[in-house]
Amino acid sequence: MSIEDGERRIEEGVRTDFRSRMDYGGYLDLDKLLDSQHPVSTPVHPDELLFIIQHQTTELWFKLVLHELESVRTYLQADDVSRGRKALARVKHIFRTLAEQWSVLATLTPSEYAEFRGFLGSASGFQSYQYRAVEFILGNKNAGMLPVFAAKPEQQERLRGVLDSPTVYDAFLRFLVAHGHDVPQQILDRDVTHAWVEQPGLIPVFQRIYDDPTAHWAEYAMCEDLVDLEDAFQFWRFRHLRTVQRTIGYKTGTGGSSGVDFLKRALDLTFFPELYSVRTEIGN
Numbered sequence: 410m411s412i413e414d415g416e417r418r419i420e421e422g423v424r425t426d427f428r429s430r431m432d433y434g435g436y437l438d439l440d441k442l443l444d445s446q447h448p449v450s451t452p453v454h455p456d457e458l459l460f461i462i463q464h465q466t467t468e469l470w471f472k473l474v475l476h477e478l479e480s481v482r483t484y485l486q487a488d489d490v491s492r493g494r495k496a497l498a499r500v501k502h503i504f505r506t507l508a509e510q511w512s513v514l515a516t517l518t519p520s521e522y523a524e525f526r527g528f529l530g531s532a533s534g535f536q537s538y539q540y541r542a543v544e545f546i547l548g549n550k551n552a553g554m555l556p557v558f559a560a561k562p563e564q565q566e567r568l569r570g571v572l573d574s575p576t577v578y579d580a581f582l583r584f585l586v587a588h589g590h591d592v593p594q595q596i597l598d599r600d601v602t603h604a605w606v607e608q609p610g611l612i613p614v615f616q617r618i619y620d621d622p623t624a625h626w627a628e629y630a631m632c633e634d635l636v637d638l639e640d641a642f643q644f645w646r647f648r649h650l651r652t653v654q655r656t657i658g659y660k661t662g663t664g665g666s667s668g669v670d671f672l673k674r675a676l677d678l679t680f681f682p683e684l685y686s687v688r689t690e691i692g693n
């Protein structure tokens with residue numbers, strides 16, 4: 410009998426004494442994690458906890474995204490496309506989850522948010538160092554973001570490290586060269602500290618792959634994975650924009666930007682423009 414009087418019987422072997430054993434909370438450092446929510450509103454607004462947890466969970470996922478993207482780059486450099494694709498798939502699923510998570514924050518009404526927004530001062534997601542690092546490693550580099558982190562030298566240095574390193578796309582182009590594709594040398598020699606700008610010289614390279622996927626399956630699959638990733642990332646940006654619009658309308662941001670209009674312009678940023686442009690040529 411599995412249920413008695415509505416209770417599941419706890420089996421004999423189930424451990425209950427953790428005075429000298431590793432337990433759940435210890436392993437996960439839950440004391441620290443669950444003691445990290447500090448509302449600043451006075452009196453504490455009941456919805457500020459939602460606001461904090463939504464950000465903290467996002468930052469935790471960003472931490473994993475960055476870690477996985479660094480490994481995608483390493484796998485590509487080591488010519489291990491299968492493992493690269495697997496790590497990329499994980500990142501894609503994280504972004505889909507994060508895009509979906511906006512619906513939780515959307516339960517915060519404009520009037521509820523207005524009641525504690527003033528307590529946030531000039532804090533803004535614009536100052537998220539991990540978000541910026543993810544943008545950088547994917548190619549949206551912008552050295553102008555570094556001063557934002559001047560008050561946090563450790564973060565600023567890590568961000569500078571990502572700015573100075575090749576992107577996932579740079580690593581992918583080298584992978585293509587190793588597999589016999591004719592990537593123009595001046596593209597390979599680019600200054601990796603700059604934002605990626607569309608390179609028409611890459612279109613024929615991708616055209617050759619898309620014209621005969623069977624002959625270039627690994628490269629083809631990786632191209633499609635990158636498109637999936639850009640789509641998922643843009644979807645996150647879009648849902649952020651729409652959540653902001655429904656919550657603060659056209660107010661200027663706490664970070665000092667115009668707000669919705671500034672966020673809209675981020676939708677024009679792109680990581681892998683040639684992978685979209687090549688689609689225009691398919692079937693012609």
Ligand code: HEM
Pocket residue numbers: 463464467468514522533534535536537540649652653656657661662663664665666667668669671672675
């Ligand atoms: C009601 C909730 C939110 C509002 C009203 C809001 C509003 C804004 C605004 C107005 C900006 C532009 C910068 C500024 O002037 O402040 C911004 C940027 C940003 N926010 Fe939010 N945000 C919200 C929730 C979130 C959440 C949950 C995250 C997750 C970490 C987030 C991450 C970001 C990031 C990364 C940026 C920089 C975007 C960029 O540079 O393109 N925001 N937000």
Ligand SMILES: N[C@@H](CC(=O)c1ccccc1NC=O)C(=O)O
Pocket residue numbers: 464526529532533534535657661662663664
């Ligand atoms: N920029 C937002 C404030 C905000 O959303 C925020 C404030 C503190 C920490 C993170 C935030 N999230 C995203 O910008 C606003 O203008 O209302």
